[in-house]
Amino acid sequence: MSTSLSTSGSTYGRPPIAGPAATGPQALCAREPRVPAERLVAEMVPPPRFDSVRFDTYEPDPGQPSQAEAVTVLSGFAAGLGGAHASGGAKRRWFAKKAPLSTAPRGVYLDGGYGVGKTHLLASLWHATPAEPALKAFGTFVELTNLVGALGFQQTVQTLGGHRLLCIDEFELDDPGDTVLVSSLLSRLVEQGVALAATSNTLPGKLGEGRFAAADFLREIQGLSAHFRPLRIDGQDYRHRGLPEAPAPFSDEQVTKAAYATEGASLDDFPGLLEHLAKVHPSRYGALTDGVAAVCLTDVGPVPDQSTALRLVVLADRLYDREIPVLASGVPFDRLFSEEMLNGGYRKKYFRAISRLTALARDAKPLVSQ
Structure with a gap:
C-alpha cells in the first residue's frame, strides 16, 4: 500500500469502477499528498462534474x-x-x-x-x-x-x-x-x-x-x-427533487466486501479518516482522492466537534466535484452533525454536505451485490 501520493497528472483523474481490485483497496489515511504550486494554478478550472455544463443544460424550476x-x-x-x-x-x-x-x-x-x-x-x-x-x-x-x-x-x-x-x-x-x-x-x-x-x-x-x-x-x-x-x-435542492430516499447505511461486512470487489476503491474507518483529515490541509483534499473510484467508509458516526465537521464539509465537496461514490456503514449521513451544529453559523455548509453525501451514497448503492 502506498504511503505517499504522486503529484503528477490531474487531481481529477480516476479509473472506472470495474472488476475486483488486484491488491485490495487503498486507504485514504495512508496518503499524504503534496501539491506543487504550478499544479494549483493549472487546475483552476471547473471540476469533472461541471466540465460539460452550460447555460442551456441548466433546467430552471x-x-x-x-x-x-x-x-x-x-x-x-x-x-x-x-x-x-x-x-x-x-x-x-x-x-x-x-x-x-x-x-x-x-x-x-x-x-x-x-x-x-x-x-x-x-x-x-x-x-x-x-x-x-x-x-x-x-x-x-x-x-x-x-x-x-x-x-x-x-x-x-x-x-x-x-x-x-x-x-x-x-x-x-x-x-x-x-x-x-x-x-x-x-x-x-x-x-x-x-x-x-x-x-x-x-x-x-x-x-x-x-x-x-x-x-x-x-x-x-x-x-x-x-x-x-x-x-x-x-x-429547492435539485439533487433530491423527485428521487427516492437515499439508501440506508450498509453493514461493515457489505462495505468491506464491496471495497475489495471494486477496482480503485478506498477503504477507511470513519473515525480514523477524520483524524487523518486534521493532518492534511483542506486544499489538498482533492489530491487525497487522486485515482480513487469509490470511497468506502465503515463505522460512520456523529462528528465530534466543529473543526472536524468543517474539514468533513470540504472533503464532501471535493468528492462531489469529482463524482466519487461514497459507500458507508454506521449512521445515516443526516445524523453526522449535531442539532447545535445545524442551528449554528455554519448550518448551510452542513446541510450542503448532507445533501451532497446523500447523492453520492445513492450513486454507490450499485457497488453492493444484491
Whole structure:
C-alpha cells in the first residue's frame, strides 16, 4: 500500500469502477499528498462534474423565476467579458495603459440555498466567457486562499492579474485573517481589470456572521460586498427533487466486501479518516482522492466537534466535484452533525454536505451485490 501520493497528472483523474481490485483497496489515511504550486494554478478550472455544463443544460424550476433570471443575467455578463483584455494576454498586463475604473461592481455574487444549481451556473459562466482557458480561473474559496499561501500575495496578484475572469465557488469567510486577505486580493485584481463571480449561501454583506466578530471587520466585509452585484437564486435542492430516499447505511461486512470487489476503491474507518483529515490541509483534499473510484467508509458516526465537521464539509465537496461514490456503514449521513451544529453559523455548509453525501451514497448503492 502506498504511503505517499504522486503529484503528477490531474487531481481529477480516476479509473472506472470495474472488476475486483488486484491488491485490495487503498486507504485514504495512508496518503499524504503534496501539491506543487504550478499544479494549483493549472487546475483552476471547473471540476469533472461541471466540465460539460452550460447555460442551456441548466433546467430552471418553473416555480422559481429567479433561476431563469439568473441564466439571463449571467449570459449577458459573460458576453460582456469579451474584448481586448481577454485577448491581450500577458503583454497587456505589463505594458497597456489601464482604463479608468468604473464605480459599478466588477462581479456577480450568486446567493441561495444549497442545491439550487449555483455551481452549475458559475461553471457555465466560466465556459461561456469568451477568453482562452489560460485567461480565466475557477476554484473554491479554500483553493484560492491556499494559492496565496503557496505563491505569496504579490505573485498571486501577478498570476491572476492578467485574467479576464476569476470564479470563486463556496465563498465563505470563516476567520478574520481570510477576510483581510481576500478583501485585499480581490481589490488588487479588480484594479487590474479582472471580473469576479462567486457563489455562496450567505449574502456578501453577511459574510462571517455567526462565525467570528464580523463587526470588527466591517470595513473589509463592506469592501468585498462593493465588488459584487448580488443575484439571489431561490429554489429547492435539485439533487433530491423527485428521487427516492437515499439508501440506508450498509453493514461493515457489505462495505468491506464491496471495497475489495471494486477496482480503485478506498477503504477507511470513519473515525480514523477524520483524524487523518486534521493532518492534511483542506486544499489538498482533492489530491487525497487522486485515482480513487469509490470511497468506502465503515463505522460512520456523529462528528465530534466543529473543526472536524468543517474539514468533513470540504472533503464532501471535493468528492462531489469529482463524482466519487461514497459507500458507508454506521449512521445515516443526516445524523453526522449535531442539532447545535445545524442551528449554528455554519448550518448551510452542513446541510450542503448532507445533501451532497446523500447523492453520492445513492450513486454507490450499485457497488453492493444484491
